[in-house]
Amino acid sequence: MNSAPQASYSWQARSRSRSRRWVLWTLLVALLVALLSTLVWLAGRYEVSQVQSRLEQDAAQMATDIRAALTRNVQSFQALQVNSPSPEVWRLLAADLLRENREMMRLESRDQALDLVAFAETPYRTSVFERLGRGATRSDVRFACTAAQRFSGPAYSTSYFLPQADGLGLEVLDMCLPVLVSGQLAGYLVATYSLPGILSELVGRRVARGQGLAFTEADGTRLAMYGNPTRGSRAYIAQQLLDLPGNTLVLRLESQRSTQALFPNLLTALVTAMSMALVAVLALLGRDMRRRLKVEHDLADALAFRKAMEDSLVTGMRARDLQGRVTYVNPAFCQMVGMEAGELLNNGVPPPYWPPERVEEYGQRQASRLALGATLPREGFESVFMRRDGSRFPVLIIEAPLINAVGKQTGWMSAILDVSEQRRIEELSRASQDRLQATARLATVGEMASLLSHELNQPLAAISSYATGSLNLLQSAAADVRQPSSNEDLQLAMRRIAEQAERAGKVIKSVHDFVRRREQVREPIEPRMLLDAVMPLVSLQARKLAVRVLIEVDPGCGPVLCDRTMVEQVLLNLARNGMQAMQALDKNRRADKVLTLRVRPAASNAWSRWVEFAVIDHGEGISEKLAQQLFTPFFTTKAEGMGLGLSLCRTVIEQHGGFLGFEAVSPQGTIFTFTLPEATSPGKPPELAVQAAPAS
Ligand code: ADP
Numbered sequence: 001m002n003s004a005p006q007a008s009y010s011w012q013a014r015s016r017s018r019s020r021r022w023v024l025w026t027l028l029v030a031l032l033v034a035l036l037s038t039l040v041w042l043a044g045r046y047e048v049s050q051v052q053s054r055l056e057q058d059a060a061q062m063a064t065d066i067r068a069a070l071t072r073n074v075q076s077f078q079a080l081q082v083n084s085p086s087p088e089v090w091r092l093l094a095a096d097l098l099r100e101n102r103e104m105m106r107l108e109s110r111d112q113a114l115d116l117v118a119f120a121e122t123p124y125r126t127s128v129f130e131r132l133g134r135g136a137t138r139s140d141v142r143f144a145c146t147a148a149q150r151f152s153g154p155a156y157s158t159s160y161f162l163p164q165a166d167g168l169g170l171e172v173l174d175m176c177l178p179v180l181v182s183g184q185l186a187g188y189l190v191a192t193y194s195l196p197g198i199l200s201e202l203v204g205r206r207v208a209r210g211q212g213l214a215f216t217e218a219d220g221t222r223l224a225m226y227g228n229p230t231r232g233s234r235a236y237i238a239q240q241l242l243d244l245p246g247n248t249l250v251l252r253l254e255s256q257r258s259t260q261a262l263f264p265n266l267l268t269a270l271v272t273a274m275s276m277a278l279v280a281v282l283a284l285l286g287r288d289m290r291r292r293l294k295v296e297h298d299l300a301d302a303l304a305f306r307k308a309m310e311d312s313l314v315t316g317m318r319a320r321d322l323q324g325r326v327t328y329v330n331p332a333f334c335q336m337v338g339m340e341a342g343e344l345l346n347n348g349v350p351p352p353y354w355p356p357e358r359v360e361e362y363g364q365r366q367a368s369r370l371a372l373g374a375t376l377p378r379e380g381f382e383s384v385f386m387r388r389d390g391s392r393f394p395v396l397i398i399e400a401p402l403i404n405a406v407g408k409q410t411g412w413m414s415a416i417l418d419v420s421e422q423r424r425i426e427e428l429s430r431a432s433q434d435r436l437q438a439t440a441r442l443a444t445v446g447e448m449a450s451l452l453s454h455e456l457n458q459p460l461a462a463i464s465s466y467a468t469g470s471l472n473l474l475q476s477a478a479a480d481v482r483q484p485s486s487n488e489d490l491q492l493a494m495r496r497i498a499e500q501a502e503r504a505g506k507v508i509k510s511v512h513d514f515v516r517r518r519e520q521v522r523e524p525i526e527p528r529m530l531l532d533a534v535m536p537l538v539s540l541q542a543r544k545l546a547v548r549v550l551i552e553v554d555p556g557c558g559p560v561l562c563d564r565t566m567v568e569q570v571l572l573n574l575a576r577n578g579m580q581a582m583q584a585l586d587k588n589r590r591a592d593k594v595l596t597l598r599v600r601p602a603a604s605n606a607w608s609r610w611v612e613f614a615v616i617d618h619g620e621g622i623s624e625k626l627a628q629q630l631f632t633p634f635f636t637t638k639a640e641g642m643g644l645g646l647s648l649c650r651t652v653i654e655q656h657g658g659f660l661g662f663e664a665v666s667p668q669g670t671i672f673t674f675t676l677p678e679a680t681s682p683g684k685p686p687e688l689a690v691q692a693a694p695a696s
Contacts, residue, residue, distance in 0.1 A: 025286065032282060036275035043268040051255065052236050059238035059253040062203040062213065066242055066251070069202040073101060074154045074177060077189050080107075081179045084186065087118035094120035103197035105172060108190040109179075114138075114145055117187065128170055128192065131163050137174070144176035145188050147246040152178065155246035159195055159215070159223055171195040171215070171223045173247070195224035195249075212254040215242075223249075228256065316395075316416035319402055324349050324366050327411060336395075336418050338388040355386040369399070370412070382419070393420040433651060440644045441569060456507060459500035466493045466500070506536065522656075524559040524679030527599040527611060534568050538575045538595075547579045547593045554600040557611045560676040566652045567676065570660075571597070573645040574615035574672045580638065581619025581670065592618050592668075602675045609678040610658070618669035622662065630662075649674070 080093050087109070094107040098120055105128045108119040116134075121127050129137070140157040147155035157174040164170055177189045195215050207213045207227045215223040216239075235254050242249040310317070316333030320326055329344050337344070337353040344351060349366070350359045362383075380398040387393065399414040470493040477487075531551055542549045560567075575595060582593050595617050602612035622630065629635045631650055636643030653660040658675040665671050 029282065032278065036278065040268060040272050040275060043271045047268055048236075052238070055236050055238040055253055055255050056240075058206070059240040059251060062206060062253065063240040063242045063251050065203050065206070066198060067244070070175075070198075070244065073104070073191070074175075076101075077107075077154075077177050077191060081109075081189060084181060090118050091120050094118070095123070098122045101201070103193055103201040104191055105170075105194050105197070106192040108192075110141075110145075110188045110190055112185055112187055114142060114188060126165065128162050128164070128172060128194070131165055137162075141174055141176065141190055144174050144246060145178070145190070148176040148178045148188065149185065151245055152180075153245060156244040158247055159249070173198075196226060199224055199226035207253075208255075210256045214252045214254070216250045216252045218250065222252075316418070318414045318416060319411055320414070321411040322370065322409070324370060326351055333416060336387075336393075336416065337385060353385045353387075355384060355392055358384065380417075385416075393418060394423055395419060433648075436644060437566070437569070437648055437652075440642060440648055443642045443644070456504050459504040459507075462500045463497050463504075466497045469493050470497070507540070522561050522563050524561055525564055526559050527557050527613065528553050530560075530562075530564070530567055530571060531597055531599070533564070534572045534575065537572055538579075538597075541576060541579055542595065545579050545583055545593075547582060547595050549575075550594055550596045552596060552598045552600075556601055557599055557678075558609070559679045560611050561679040562656055562676050563652075567656075570649045570652050570674065571613065571615070573649050577645065578615050578617030578619060578670070578672070581617050581621075584620055585618075594618060604678075609680070610675045611678055612673055612675050614671055614673045616665060616669065616671045618665065621664055621668055622670050627662075 076097055080090065080097060085093060090109055094109075098104050098107060102122070102124055104122060105125075106119060106121050109117040111117050137160065140160055144155050144157035154175055154177045157176070159171050159173045162170050162172055171194075173193045173195060175191045175193060177191070178185055179187045179189055199213050199215070203213065204226055210228060212225065212227040214225045217223060235256055237255075238253045240251045240253075242251045310330050313330055313332050316336045317328070317330040318326060318333050319328035325346055325348055326344050327346065329341050331341075334341050334344070339352060344353070350363065354362050378398070378400065380396045383395055383397055384392050385395050396417040396419050397414050398416075399412055401409045402411040402413045404410045470490055473490050473493065477490075531553070535549075535551075538549055541547075575597065578595050582595070585593055595615070598614040598616065600612055600614075602610040604610050626637070631647050632643075633647040634643040650660045653674045653676070656676055658677065660672070660674040662670055662672045
């Protein structure tokens with residue numbers, strides 16, 4: 001009814017749900033991207049912290065190693081002083097120590113006033129003090145030794161730079177160890193360490209490729225360096241304080257960040273790969289969803305179209321399952337029987353639209369039809385259904401098996417047409433046909449009335465003349481009683497009068513019979529009797545038109561099943577038309593004015609036998625132009641004709657299941673033939689029997 005607002009409403013709802021879907025999808029993608037980037041970032045961070053903590057550990061270990069080595073060296077120095085060797089011996093022992101420990105640049109034995117007693121230089125290079133001279137660093141030594149004296153143990157000076165002869169320089173550090181003899185300070189041992197030497201000799205082996213180890217100042221200035229110094233900011237850095245008595249150095253371990261690989265380690269790579277896979281799956285899912293939505297949309301459209309089609313159908317549709325229960329009805333069917341779909345569906349057998357008096361018959365019919373399965377004939381069959389108000393109405397049902405997607409029969413689908421209107425129209429047209437036929441018959445009667453008056457004239461004139469003759473005879477007999485012959489004459493005249501009166505009576509009766517018989521009953525009747533019945537009327541006209549009537553009946557013809565009055569009228573019509581067609585023949589061809597009424601068996605089959613009636617004239621014939629209009633009602637070429645004869649004749653014959661046609665006769669004339677079923681036909685063919693049977 002209000003389909004336009006509904007359509008716009010559903011369009012709005014659809015667009016709203018589409019935009020909501022869009023928002024959801026965008027949110028999902030954004031969340032996923034955020035989650036994945038966080039994950040990748042966290043994985044990277046984790047990996048960096050792993051490397052960093054490893055580096056810190058390494059740096060701490062290195063600092064410990066350096067401290068241990070320096071302590072070991074202190075022990076070696078103490079061993080050097082054992083037994084207070086002479087300066088020569090000391091020098092030899094010191095030279096040995098210097099050979100073994102490459103980090104030491106120079107060993108000095110000093111007295112209590114810090115004056116040099118003996119010294120030895122490393123054999124691996126020229127003297128580090130060659131350029132500057134030892135005197136310049138005296139204050140450093142003094143500080144260290146003062147501290148050493150205070151600690152009563154080794155003390156280290158701050159590092160200082162020594163320019164070298166080769167143009168480069170060397171950062172060195174002095175260590176001062178107080179030498180005690182019997183608990184009394186006997187002098188000092190001063191060792192000069194090279195800072196690069198400490199790095200390379202004491203922990204150099206632990207520095208991996210790509211790493212750099214350095215001593216730095218607090219502001220980051222490198223004092224000494226070992227390994228690959230890092231450039232730029234992309235480096236891992238671990239710093240450790242190297243606490244020495246009197247001095248604290250900063251040990252800095254640097255590791256180059258491997259920038260060439262996009263993914264620093266397996267974890268990050270794995271997480272990234274999985275994230276990418278997830279995004280790809282999401283994209284595929286999105287595409288799949290889009291396709292699904294499209295299919296869903298198409299399906300909804302198709303469904304809506306089907307529903308609209310179903311609702312606008314005027315044919316009732318009904319589906320039944322294999323047990324005969326109604327599983328589907330369309331609105332047209334509901335309207336037809338005046339019930340709601342809910343009352344009809346799955347309500348078992350019998351359905352509420354079966355008239356109660358026919359339930360048993362329909363039940364049997366349904367069982368036998370369902371048993372036929374897929375071999376059920378496709379022709380429609382007629383049945384009677386009942387409306388809610390109890391009124392019955394005729395329907396035409398066309399039923400077909402309902403086959404599901406896998407080709408299995410799941411029930412029956414029927415199209416149902418309400419044919420009550422059609423039946424009403426048929427009834428109306430039959431009634432008007434009847435009225436027409438009656439009119440035509442009356443017209444024939446009117447035509448015959450003139451013939452009748454002419455025909456009755458003869459017997460009446462004869463009766464009148466016989467009566468006059470008889471009167472004359474009676475008068476003369478009264479005058480002369482001796483005339484004996486007059487009595488016989490009188491008798492003869494009276495007999496003639498009676499004969500003529502009977503003849504006139506017959507003429508009147510034939511017309512009366514023709515007009516009066518109305519009931520439409522089909523009865524078996526001999527063809528000969530049909531001809532005999534019309535013969536008085538035919539011969540009436542034949543005599544007037546000077547036509548000779550011949551009758552040929554094949555003795556092999558059995559009785560025909562027909563409505564007598566109707567067929568007689570057909571015969572009469574055809575005979576009259578034939579005779580009128582010969583009216584125009586000129587006088588000298590009188591001999592040709594013959595009308596033949598012929599009856600013989602017609603072509604028959606196993607189920608029905610037919611009889612052919614023919615009316616043959618030698619009249620003017622029927623031209624092609626005339627032939628086209630011959631059966632049109634009210635077509636006539638005659639001044640007094642009605643033009644209804646032939647069209648009614650054909651209707652009558654077709655109502656009997658027969659056929660009416662005509663052909664030309666050589667050399668001149670027409671033959672009209674029609675067929676009627678023989679009353680002794682064995683029966684109708686089986687499919688006709690099924691078609692005609694009532695069913696549910
Ligand atoms: P009507 O006899 O009242 O004219 P019909 O329907 O019987 O009506 O015939 C229609 C017309 O067909 C006739 O007027 C006539 O011209 C033509 N016709 C019928 N039968 C014959 C025939 N046997 N020979 C020639 N013409 C015929």
